[in-house]
Structures are given as structure tokens and as C-alpha cells.
Amino acid sequence: MQRIISPSLLAADFGNIQSACEMINRSEADWLHIDVMDGVFVPNISFGFPIMEAVKRYCTKPMDVHIMITQPEKYVQRFAKFGADTLTFHYEATDQAADIINLIRKEGMHPGIAINPDIPVSVLEKHIGQVDLVLLMSVFAGYGGQQFIEESYDRLAELTEMVKRINPQCRIEVDGGINKHNAGRLFELGADVLVAGSSVFKAEQPLVAIHELLTA
Numbered sequence: 001m002q003r004i005i006s007p008s009l010l011a012a013d014f015g016n017i018q019s020a021c022e023m024i025n026r027s028e029a030d031w032l033h034i035d036v037m038d039g040v041f042v043p044n045i046s047f048g049f050p051i052m053e054a055v056k057r058y059c060t061k062p063m064d065v066h067i068m069i070t071q072p073e074k075y076v077q078r079f080a081k082f083g084a085d086t087l088t089f090h091y092e093a094t095d096q097a098a099d100i101i102n103l104i105r106k107e108g109m110h111p112g113i114a115i116n117p118d119i120p121v122s123v124l125e126k127h128i129g130q131v132d133l134v135l136l137m138s139v140f141a142g143y144g145g146q147q148f149i150e151e152s153y154d155r156l157a158e159l160t161e162m163v164k165r166i167n168p169q170c171r172i173e174v175d176g177g178i179n180k181h182n183a184g185r186l187f188e189l190g191a192d193v194l195v196a197g198s199s200v201f202k203a204e205q206p207l208v209a210i211h212e213l214l215t216a
């Protein structure tokens with residue numbers, strides 16, 4: 001499958017969202033990652049619909065929306081309305097994962113399911129056949145700028161085997177602490193989409209940083 005870089009807006013300068021979006025438009029990144037946090041599911045609050053609205057105005061690339069919120073089912077329709085292309089919720093946030101996946105698809109978005117580093121990869125087995133994307137967190141959801149957890153390599157290998165066996169069309173996304181030093185190994189182990197916040201938006205030359213991740 002094609003390699004995709006999805007820079008996380010969380011690390012951008014919010015005083016200048018337009019220029020962040022224009023950089024993404026000019027770049028080799030195929031998606032833009034949008035981290036929505038509610039202060040309940042994770043101990044941090046990021047941003048919500050008004051920012052998505054601004055992004056939609058300026059960004060020509062698909063919005064890859066990662067929701068770290070409780071009761072995700074309540075907001076699925078609004079994420080569709082605000083232009084999400086892929087909507088990824090956390091397995092740990094609900095006991096209605098199958099229904100939420102169906103709802104996301106019904107609303108015209110690609111459904112994705114995410115797990116934190118302390119959740120066994122095996123819990124995804126029963127959902128992989130239904131989703132278009134699985135997101136493996138390589139840090140604990142909540143903050144940008146954290147250090148990549150090394151155990152993620154073995155978890156990714158396990159997930160890759162499962163996805164190949166059950167639903168080879170499903171994309172595997174890895175999120176957290178990704179930079180040019182670990183990106184190559186993650187792609188080799190089966191990642192299709194790499195999220196990168198700090199290593200793109202805090203770089204002196206974000207366009208070069210994106211290229212380096214893609215070719216790592």
C-alpha cells in the first residue's frame with residue numbers, strides 16, 4: 001500500500017492556522033491529522049469544531065480525525081458535518097464499538113479504531129473486518145511531543161499479521177513520537193500511515209521533514 005504521512009496539527013502554531021494548512025497543501029503529506037481531546041478520556045483538552053472549520057477552509061488534503069473523547073457516538077454526525085474524511089475513535093472509550101463503526105460509515109466517513117499502548121492488540125481482532133483504519137498509539141494519548149515507546153515495534157508486527165489475515169485493505173496508522181529515526185522501521189513492519197506532530201511542525205523546514213519521513 002502507498003505510504004502516507006499525516007502531520008498532526010496539534011503541534012502547529014495556532015496563531016497561524018492558514019499558513020500551517022498552506023504548508024500541508026504544498027507538501028508531500030497526503031492527510032492532515034486532527035487530534036480532538038475532551039479532558040475526560042484523556043487529561044488534556046485540545047480543540048474542536050471551530051478549528052476544524054478553519055482547517056477545512058484552507059486545507060485541500062483529507063482530514064484524518066482522531067477523537068480522544070468519551071461517548072464518541074454522540075458526535076459522529078457533527079464530525080461528518082465539519083468535514084472529517086476518516087474518523088478514528090478509541091476502543092477503550094466505549095462498549096459499542098461495532099455500532100459506532102457502522103454509524104461512521106453511514107455518515108459517509110472512513111471508520112477507524114484506535115488503541116493505547118496498554119491495550120492488547122488482540123482486542124482489535126473482532127473489529128478489523130469492519131474498519132478502514134486501525135490506529136496503534138506509540139505513546140499514551142493526551143499530549144504531543146512524547147517519546148516513542150519501543151514496544152510499539154512488536155505490537156505493530158502483531159497487528160500487521162492480523163490485518164493481513166483478516167482485512168488486507170485496512171490501513172495501519174501509528175501515532176506518537178514518530179521521527180525520521182523510527183519511521184523507516186515502522187513502514188517496514190507494515191505501517192501505512194505515520195502521524196507526526198513535533199517532528200514536522202517544530203522542524204526548521206517542515207516540507208523537508210515530511211519528505212524525510214516518507215523516504216525514511
Ligand code: DX5
Nearest residue numbers: 008141142144145177197198
Ligand atoms: C497524542 C496525539 C498525537 C500527537 C502526535 O495524543 O494523538 O497525534 O499529536 O504528536 P507527536 O508527533 O509530537 O508525538
Ligand code: ZN
Nearest residue numbers: 035066175195
Ligand atoms: Zn493523534
